[in-house]
Amino acid sequence: MIQESKLYRILRYVFLLAACIFVIIPVVPVVYMAFKTGVEYSSTNVLTPPSNWLNFYNFAYAIRVGKLGRALMNTAVILGISLSLQILFTTMVSYVLHRFEFRGKKIVMTLFTLTMFIPVVTTQTVVFQIIYRMRLVNKMPSVIILYSGVGIVGIYIMFNLLASISKELDESALIDGASYFTIYRRIILPLLKPACTTLLILNGIGMYNDFFIPNLYLRKNVQTFTVALYQFFGSTATPFEIVSAAILLGIIPIGIVYLFLQKYIYYGLAGAVKS
C-alpha cells in the first residue's frame, strides 16, 4: 500500500466527518420530536432537544391509533412467505439451468434475463386488472405472488456458487441411485446456503421498504408497515411529533437486522455487482 500522507489523512477525516453530519442532520429533529409534547413541539425550534427524554406518550399513541403493530405483523408474514418462495424458486431454477442441457434452455435463460428490462412501474396498469380478476385485491396473496418472481440477479448469485460445487458430486450420487430431486435436496440446497443468505438480505430489505406495490394492492384490510405509516400521517393529519415516533418505531426492526447482518449487506451487494 502507498503511504498515506498526513494531508491525505486529515482530508479523509474532515470529509468523512462532513459526510456523517450530512447524513445525520435531517434525522436529528425527528428523534427530538418523537420525545416532545404537542405544546413543546409548537413552541420550540426543531433543533432544540426535548425537555424530557423519557416521554414515551407519542410512541404509545402511534402504536395504539396507527395500528402499526398489526401492520408490522402483516409485513412480517408477507416477507416470510415471499422470501421463502422466491429463494426456493431461485435455487430450483438455477439448479436446472446450471446442471441440465435441454431443448429451449436458451429461451428460458433469455426470458429470465430480459425481465430486468421491464420495470415494475410500467406493467401495473395491466397487472392490476389481472389481480383484480383473480379477486386478490386487498388480500395478502396479491403482493406475495408479485414478490415471489425469480430475478436474474438471484440466478447469477446462485450460478457463482454452483460453479464451485463439483459436478462429480452429482454424478457419484446418481450412480449410487439417488434421484435428481434427492441430489437437489441433499447436496445442492445445503451448499447453496450462503447464496441464499445474500439473497435473503438483499431482497428482504427491498421488500420491507417497498411502498409502490403494497400501496396499489393492499390499501385496506391488510396494510403493510409502509402503507400504514403513509396513511397514518397522510389522511388524518396526524401531528408531526406522533409521526416522528412512528418513524423511529419503523427503523427499529431494520436497525436490529442491520446490526447483526452488517457485513453480509456490504459483501452481498458488492457480490451482486460483480456477478
Added chain:
Amino acid sequence: MKKSKSSRILIITFLILPILQLLVFSYIPILCNLYLSFTNYKGIGTPLFIGLENYKRLLTDTQYIKLFKNCLWYMLAAIPQLVFAFVLAVFVNGKFRGLSVVKSILIIPYLLNGVIVSTIFIIFFNNSGTLNAILDFIGLDSFKHQWLQDLKLVNPSIASISIWRYYGMNFIMFFGALQTIPSELFEAAAVDGCKKWQEILYISIPSIRNVLFINILLSVSGSIQVFEIPYIMLNGANGTVTPVIQIQQSAFAENRVGFAAALSILVFVIVLIAVGLQNVLSKKGDKQR
C-alpha cells in the same frame, strides 16, 4: 440414459411455476400495454383503436412534457450523488480508526423506506423546519425559503433528496469494486513512487470504470421511474408530477387506461435504452479484462 425421463420431469416441475409467474406478471402485461396504448380503453368496455393519438398527446401537450422535464432534475441530482459516493468510497477504502462507525452511519439512508425518508424531509423542508432553522442559526436568514411551496424551488428541492437517499447504494457498489482491485497493483505503484492522487487517478478509476458506468445508467433509469418522494411528500402537487405518478392517476383515478399504457410504454422504452447500454458496456468491459 434411463434417467432422461426423470430428468425431464424434474426440469419441468422446477421451471413451470417461475416461468408462469414471469409470463403472467411481466411479459403478458407489457405486451397488453403495447396494444392498449393504441386504444382509448377506459378500464371497462371494448378498447377502441385510435392509432398514435395517445403518443401524440404525450409528446405535444406541455402538461405531459413537463413530466419528463421534472425527471431531468433527478438526473441532475445524480451527478453530485455519484461524485459524493465515489469520493466516500475512496476515503473509506483503507484502514483507519473509526472505520466501522463511519460505515454504520453512512449506510443509514440506504436502509430507510420511502415513507420514512419523505417524512424526514417534510420536516426538513418545512417553513419552520430543519433547513430554515439551520439557515437562521448561522445567520443566513435571507436564504430562507418556502422550499415546498415555491414553484421554482420545489422540484430541485425534492430532487436533491435523492442524493441523500441513494448515494449509499452507489457507495457500497464503488466500495465493493475498489476492494476487488488486486493489491499487487498498489504495491507496484508504491515501489515506483506513486502518489496517492496518482493512484486514484491511474489505478482506482480505470479499474472500476465498469461499475461507474453501471451506476450512471442505473441513475438515469431510476430518474425516469421516480415515484415515492413526490407522491408521498406532495401527492404530485405544486407541479411535481412524474411519469409514474401520472400513470397511476390516469389508470386508477381517471380510468384512462389506454393513455396510462402509452405513458408506461414510453417509460419502458427509455429504461430499455438505459439498461441496454449498461449491458453492452459491461460486456465490452469484460472482454477487455
